Amino acid sequence: MEELNDLLLQRRAKLTEFREQGINPFANDFSVTHTTEQFLAAHVDDDVAALEGCNTPYAVAGRIMARRDFGKAAFIQLQDRSGRTQVYVGRDNIGEEAFDLFKRIDIGDIVGCIGTPFRTKTGELSLRATTLRLLTKSLLPLPEKWHGLTDVETRYRQRYLDLIVNPEVREVFKKRSRIVSAIRDFMVQHDFHEVETPMMHPIAGGATARPFATHHNALDMDLFLRIAPELYLKRLVVGGFDRVFEINRNFRNEGISIRHNPEFTMMEFYQAYATYEDLMNLTEQLIGHVAQSVLGTLEISYGGREVDLRAPWARLTVREAIVKYGHVDPTLLEDHAAMVEIGKGLGLDVDLATGHGKLLTEIFETVAEPHLWNPTFITAYPTEVSPLSRKNDENPEIVDRFELFVVGRELANAFSELNDPIDQKERFVKQMVDKDAGDDEAHSMDEDYIRALEYGLPPTAGEGIGIDRLVMLLTDAPSIRDVILFPHMRPESK
RNA sequence: GAGCCGGUAGCUCAGUCGGUAGAGCAUCUGACUUUUAAUCAGAUGGUCGUGGGUUCGACCCCCGCCCGGCUCACCA
Numbered sequence: 001m002e003e004l005n006d007l008l009l010q011r012r013a014k015l016t017e018f019r020e021q022g023i024n025p026f027a028n029d030f031s032v033t034h035t036t037e038q039f040l041a042a043h044v045d046d047d048v049a050a051l052e053g054c055n056t057p058y059a060v061a062g063r064i065m066a067r068r069d070f071g072k073a074a075f076i077q078l079q080d081r082s083g084r085t086q087v088y089v090g091r092d093n094i095g096e097e098a099f100d101l102f103k104r105i106d107i108g109d110i111v112g113c114i115g116t117p118f119r120t121k122t123g124e125l126s127l128r129a130t131t132l133r134l135l136t137k138s139l140l141p142l143p144e145k146w147h148g149l150t151d152v153e154t155r156y157r158q159r160y161l162d163l164i165v166n167p168e169v170r171e172v173f174k175k176r177s178r179i180v181s182a183i184r185d186f187m188v189q190h191d192f193h194e195v196e197t198p199m200m201h202p203i204a205g206g207a208t209a210r211p212f213a214t215h216h217n218a219l220d221m222d223l224f225l226r227i228a229p230e231l232y233l234k235r236l237v238v239g240g241f242d243r244v245f246e247i248n249r250n251f252r253n254e255g256i257s258i259r260h261n262p263e264f265t266m267m268e269f270y271q272a273y274a275t276y277e278d279l280m281n282l283t284e285q286l287i288g289h290v291a292q293s294v295l296g297t298l299e300i301s302y303g304g305r306e307v308d309l310r311a312p313w314a315r316l317t318v319r320e321a322i323v324k325y326g327h328v329d330p331t332l333l334e335d336h337a338a339m340v341e342i343g344k345g346l347g348l349d350v351d352l353a354t355g356h357g358k359l360l361t362e363i364f365e366t367v368a369e370p371h372l373w374n375p376t377f378i379t380a381y382p383t384e385v386s387p388l389s390r391k392n393d394e395n396p397e398i399v400d401r402f403e404l405f406v407v408g409r410e411l412a413n414a415f416s417e418l419n420d421p422i423d424q425k426e427r428f429v430k431q432m433v434d435k436d437a438g439d440d441e442a443h444s445m446d447e448d449y450i451r452a453l454e455y456g457l458p459p460t461a462g463e464g465i466g467i468d469r470l471v472m473l474l475t476d477a478p479s480i481r482d483v484i485l486f487p488h489m490r491p492e493s494k
Numbered sequence: 495g496a497g498c499c500g501g502u503a504g505c506u507c508a509g510u511c512g513g514u515a516g517a518g519c520a521u522c523u524g525a526c527u528u529u530u531a532a533u534c535a536g537a538u539g540g541u542c543g544u545g546g547g548u549u550c551g552a553c554c555c556c557c558g559c560c561c562g563g564c565u566c567a568c569c570a
């Protein structure tokens with residue numbers, strides 16, 4: 001048996017009372033004509049006198065967020081998807097019977113009001129209700145009006161409550177929606193074709209990460225939630241979709257942090273007959289377009305610091321960044337023993353057996369990444385850490401790849417694709433060796449992908465952009481949980 | 495997975511050398527027909543995350559566990 005405290009019992013008692021009086025506490029027959037925003041916008045310029053004779057009826061509906069009672073009249077704040085408006089409820093206007101009902105209506109209840117506009121003594125445009133109906137009885141009390149709901153655990157677990165009481169949270173998610181729309185608009189304008197590829201993969205490929213495993217009963221086969229759509233999207237380029245993109249979830253069975261959620265949203269796109277350098281230009285334009293259309297500016301603020309998104313963005317190689325931010329003597333960059341010592345000095349778990357490319361990457365991440373505040377493209381990644389990238393024509397030790405960093409975080413990863421099926425097969429084979437040696441993040445062999453490459457993948461560049469992180473940047477959110485409606489949580493303890 | 499911090503009324507928070515828990519808002523009762531965190535008077539409301547231990551006595555001290563936050567590790 002569920003235990004109910006006084007607050008809950010009182011509301012249930014009112015529910016029963018309403019039913020006994022023939023009032024449906026979950027009515028579904030109220031027609032709304034306007035949002036609160038439309039109502040306010042219609043009369044924003046009208047003064048007291050102009051509204052005097054205004055008999056235009058407005059029917060609005062929403063949740064009661066506050067009420068201020070004066071015996072035979074009251075003001076309530078009605079909240080709908082567009083915002084809030086104040087409604088004046090007077091006994092003389094709605095009648096005695098309706099007013100009796102109104103007196104038993106709680107904050108949190110959802111009501112429908114029909115009325116006409118007027119301005120109060122203090123000048124606030126309000127709705128004078130002539131009809132007020134209960135549409136949904138709320139059985140749980142809302143958080144306090146002044147401090148609201150701040151407990152982060154409750155905010156994430158009961159996002160509906162967070163959304164009811166915290167308008168800035170609603171704004172973040174509205175903005176997230178506009179950001180995704182702006183991205184789609186941009187991609188479609190640039191002749192990219194949107195697709196959806198499998199979320200359940202027999203082989204988890206396209207990235208190095210531990211997957212979630214699941215099982216298909218009827219087929220009696222193991223499947224993995226995808227860690228990246230990459231290999232499917234490139235199959236589509238083979239198929240002739242020269243420009244494709246997908247915005248969807250990836251799943252990685254790894255740690256949770258302020259910037260990692262087990263499921264996260266990524267846009268991946270592929271453009272045939274383009275190089276990673278073309279994608280740097282496209283990325284500047286894309287993020288510029290999104291920021292401009294959603295925020296109206298390219299000069300934004302994150303965590304109290306200015307971020308300048310205006311193109312062109314800085315471009316540095318991994319080695320240049322190490323020299324610039326790590327103050328490393330450039331003549332030592334290729335001296336493995338010296339660099340191992342520098343790595344150890346930084347507290348990295350490296351030794352002489354560590355590959356030079358991996359070593360440089362780790363040093364870069366430690367000394368440079370946190371300083372890359374304004375958008376910066378980092379290029380010339382070691383081949384060793386880039387199994388799917390095309391080797392640079394002049395220097396096979398590096399690949400044609402960039403990563404984009406903003407506010408000290410990786411936001412995008414892109415490269416000219418490896419389209420030589422023989423080279424690709426060799427790299428898969430090497431990964432299989434690593435896997436057998438115990439590296440459970442190593443790539444698996446994907447025979448069908450090799451077959452697709454054998455038909456011929458045109459020269460192509462591809463990129464992945466972390467949508468959650470982009471939203472964090474553009475909404476000034478400190479944690480990825482603030483931009484994911486239902487972030488992953490352990491089950492509530494009973 | 496490790497370290498640090500936290501969990502007290504519906505919400506936001508106090509609290510004590512270890513002596514049986516308090517405020518504001520919400521709720522309930524009453525007053526009030528132009529308020530803006532309305533106001534005034536009164537009242538109700540708690541297994542102090544959970545399970546042990548120490549103690550005459552534990553919200554407080556000790557141990558285990560659960561949940562969360564931050565940092566680190568893995569990674570995007």
